[in-house]
Amino acid sequence: MSVPAIRVSDLHKTYGKTTALSGLDFEIPAGQVTGFLGPNGAGKTTSFRSLLGLTRADSGEMEILGIPSPGGLREITKRVGVIIEEPGLIRALTGRVNLLVAADTLGFGHERIPELLEFVGLTADANRRVSEYSKGMRQRLALAAAMIGDPDLLILDEPLDGLDPAGQHVFKARLRGLAEEGKTVVVSSHNLSDIEALADYVVVIDRGRLVTQGPLSSMLDGGGTRVEVVEIDQAVAALSSAGLEVTRADDHLRVATEDGSAIVRVLAGAGIYPSVVRPARSSLEQVFLGMTGNDS
Ligand SMILES: Nc1ncnc2c1ncn2[C@@H]1O[C@H](COP(=O)(O)OP(=O)(O)OP(=O)(O)O)[C@@H](O)[C@H]1O
Ligand SMILES: [Mg+2]
Known part of the structure; x- marks a missing residue:
């Protein structure tokens, strides 16, 4: 594997009596979109x-x-674009002037500004003051500002927060496009479905520790259909002899097909009426719901 874009090992951080990070480890691969x-x-x-x-x-x-932080931050900041919490925009200035200021502050030229305004869809609003922008427009301007130095790595804290569904769709497409150009994009979210639709790789943390990390595809395995039924043995026999792959769990069955009506047909044919037939959750969803206390 090439050098990871980010590597964190045994990180600890307390704020007074509050422990925020408690031995956190994770690695983020380069050239992909990672959901944090x-x-x-x-x-x-x-x-x-x-x-x-x-x-x-x-x-x-x-x-x-590959550069140690915070020791190498002078070098790192030239190659990383960041949005953390309220983006640092100057509300009294226009969108375009904000990008000029960002470029000057960071020591980059102005030549990419028109292209960046186009990229985030703000060309028509570039000469309006940021104080008149909607939240979604400010988010998009912050993305343009973060990209001013053509960074290899973008670190975006909750960039989809406050965007409407159409805005989220465009923002996600932009971020995916960047990864396809070979950039690394890291997006934090407390919303699983945002990340499922966007990321190649996922790092899940809780209470300052790593819960799981890996390619999204590997965490979406284990789908199929969950079936709850009283006559478990008979149901396994009927489904197996119909050629369906069945796994027994404690109090339910998992059948390796998404076709719930086929399952019901087979079971009904054997005089068995299931109380629940529904899509099984991905392992990522199970992990996440377990953590957020919504495990129903
Ligand atoms: N400046 C601070 N002073 C004191 N405690 C803090 C500070 N910043 C964060 N914390 C605490 O550290 C813990 C982690 O907070 P953090 O903001 O990193 O979480 P988060 O994952 O970003 O959450 P969210 O999804 O709400 O943005 C929380 O318990 C929080 O109360
Ligand atoms: Mg946060």
Whole structure:
């Protein structure tokens, strides 16, 4: 594997008596979109702030693009674009002037500004003051500002927050396009479905620790259909002899097909009437719902 875009090892951070990170480990692969998932208070923002030297971790090791952080932050900041919490936009200035200021502050030229305004769909609004922008427009302008130095890595804390469904769709497509150009994009969210529709790779944290990480595809395995039935043995026999693959769990069956009506047909043919037939959850969804206390 090439050098990971981000590597974090045994990271600890407390704020007074509050433990935000408690031995956090994770790795984010380069050239993909990674979803950094966790419920409110899991430590996502604190992880990003620690990585970028915006707060000081108590202990642990961090690398960004193979460069140690915070030691190498001067070099790192030239290659990383960031949106963390309220993006640092100047509301009294227009969108275009905000990008000019961002470029000057970071020591980059102005030549990419028209292209970036186009990329985030703000060309027509570029000469309006940011104070007149909607939240979604401010998010898109913040993305343009984060991209001003053509960074290899984008770190975006909850970038989809406050966008309407159409805005989210466009934003996700933009981020996917960046990964297809070979950039690395890291997006935090407390919303599983945002990440399922966007990411190639997922890191899930909770209470300042890693819960699971890996390719999204591997976490979506294990679908199929969940069947709850009283006559478990007879149901297994009927479904198996109909050529369906059945796995027994404690109090239910998992059948390796998404075709619920086929299952019902087979069971009814054997005089068995299931109380529940529904799509089984992905393993990622199970992990996430278990963590957020919504495991129903
Ligand atoms: N500046 C701070 N002072 C004190 N405690 C803090 C501070 N920032 C974060 N915390 C605490 O650290 C923990 C992790 O917070 P963090 O903001 O990193 O979570 P998060 O995963 O980003 O959550 P959210 O989804 O709500 O944005 C929480 O318990 C929070 O209360
Ligand atoms: Mg946060």
